[in-house]
Amino acid sequence: MRLAVMIKQVPATDTVKIDPEKGTMIREGLEMEVNPLDLHALEAAVTWRDRLGGEAEVVVFSMGPPSAIKAIRSALAFGCDRGFLISDRLFGGSDTLATARALAAALEKEGPFDLVLCGERATDGETGQVGPALGHLMKASVVTYVNEITEIAEGRITLRRAVEGGSQVVRAVLPAQLSVVKELNRPRLLTLRRKQAVREREIPVLTAADLGLPVEWCGLKGSPTQVVSVKYPELVRSCEMIHVGADLERAVTDLADILTKEVAAHEG
Amino acid sequence: MKADLKKGVWTLAEIRHGRIHETSHELLAWGRSLADKLGVRLASVVTAPVPQEDLRELVAFGADVVFVLDGAGKEGLETDLVSQGLAGLTRDYEPDVFIASATTAGRTIFSILYAELETGLTADCTGLDIDEATGMLLQTRPAIGGNVMATIKTPLRRPQMCTVRPRSKKPLGRDGARQGEIVREPARLEGKASRLQILKTIADESQERPITEADVLVVGGRGMGQAKNFQLLERLAHLLGGQVGATRQAVDMGWAPYAAQIGLSGKTVSPRLYLSFGVSGAIQHIAGMSTAERVIAVNRDSEAPIFSVADLGIVGDVGEVLPALIAELEKRGGHIDGA
């Protein structure tokens, strides 16, 4: 059983800046971390590897700048067996299709894999499109919004996915690609000792040439979508304030008036 | 295939439990304005068997053509078959624009379809327009926690695909006299069976109306103090015809299910009214609600950041304001929305 986890390095803080010319994120000087939802994918992979035993192995992949090596290293500390960084100047400006293609090529080169785990979405791009696209390109079963994995056996996986109004129990043929949600599990915490244990680990880098990707498939060139413009909306609204103070009744009547009007307006 | 129905603007109908869901009508409102600007036909694509009357409703809400894809799985739950059937249909008819709702089904099917068609896909748009000079689709979406509005286009590949956030547009008025054509097309699956087997669907009544589709959201945070108080939020939500949402703190505390979580690691919502109690307004929470039409917040701390994104702020104690508000609304006659 071979498992792959796809992780993305994302800005850790709330103070993200955008290059207004190119419409791309300014990455310099930002603190980076592993996309929080990807931790759930890592946790699931490591747990199932241990449960399945035998020759099971977890390999982690991340596509990003050279500094994303840190994300791979965290994943190794987390318990992954091996990791690859997919990195090349040519990949700059990749949209979700170009990203999925590069990831698919890496999985093919280092594969085959029975199970590929992704986060539901990345906190920076917030598209959730990379995982299923990758799954499709590698001809795997694609299952999104996975919140429970109940069984992996005999070339099949049984799981539950969260959908509007409830959930679905699904059995999928392996290989499968899963996009997982936070509900799936509680990621373990990294200890200093584990971090130190992987500090010196060699992490191979895969370039576009290593993956045999034609230039027209990479980066901006390989991206069907283009950012036309980027605006910073005025998030701050002018807030009218009611201080309840000593007059609760008055405040509540005012609020009830406003709500009644609000709701009536939607009806109309 | 009917060659005269080529091109145009397409929308993917959302199907739940064998019926057309109302977000399909919202999509038609988006599609109608695009199709009119381009002077082309608007189609709705239905990927599973639904009652004939639901197909006619799609016409009444703005579709000129309804394509029914036959044989792509039993209830349209096998996303691989649906995507494959859609890929064939899209290759035959070559629509310029294809939009779906940013629901679990719409997002999943479109993420497979765009990879198959090797075109562009923009997620979770809140604005769509046509560029007058080029006739291209301009897709606007919030990014990076709502701090940025990015406008995206797909210059060379077709169709131009995107998903749009539910509730980002009202359906057009229903017109029962509208005329439209219903076209059935077999899904070309080349004998392929699905890799997915749906063993069971489990309905969860508390999620019957997911928060992403609610008009009114009553949201509780850690300031609610304890689990029991979330029942008060339920009551208020019921009175306002809305649903209950929560912050991550409240979810982590077990006061609300994860499906109710709003924010960066939860759901992104655009209700017409967002009303919060004891929510501080952390950036990760605001990321999920900044596109709400109207925001009202109750918090005892007048400096709480939620007030900077609110239209109306009530500085007071939840323990006092919430029960008093419920009592006041009940006094005024129960359901004020008449639901």
Ligand SMILES: Cc1cc2nc3c(=O)[nH]c(=O)nc-3n(C[C@H](O)[C@H](O)[C@H](O)COP(=O)(O)OP(=O)(O)OC[C@H]3O[C@@H](n4cnc5c(N)ncnc54)[C@H](O)[C@@H]3O)c2cc1C
């Ligand atoms: C990677 C990451 C992802 C995250 N994702 C999310 C997410 O998706 N959604 C999310 O919500 N958060 C998310 N968070 C957490 C977020 O940072 C905040 O911790 C959280 O939103 C705070 O929830 P809260 O407002 O309920 O609690 P608090 O911040 O503790 O605020 C409670 C508020 O209640 C008020 N209050 C207390 N008692 C009363 C009272 N009696 N009457 C009136 N007011 C009262 C207080 O003044 C305070 O403002 C994320 C954090 C990280 C790091």
Ligand SMILES: Nc1ncnc2c1ncn2[C@@H]1O[C@H](COP(=O)(O)O)[C@@H](O)[C@H]1O
């Ligand atoms: N550059 C990347 N490298 C590795 N995995 C990625 C990358 N981008 C996205 N992913 C995976 O795809 C998921 C969804 O990302 P997104 O479509 O960008 O929201 C993430 O949670 C990751 O698991």
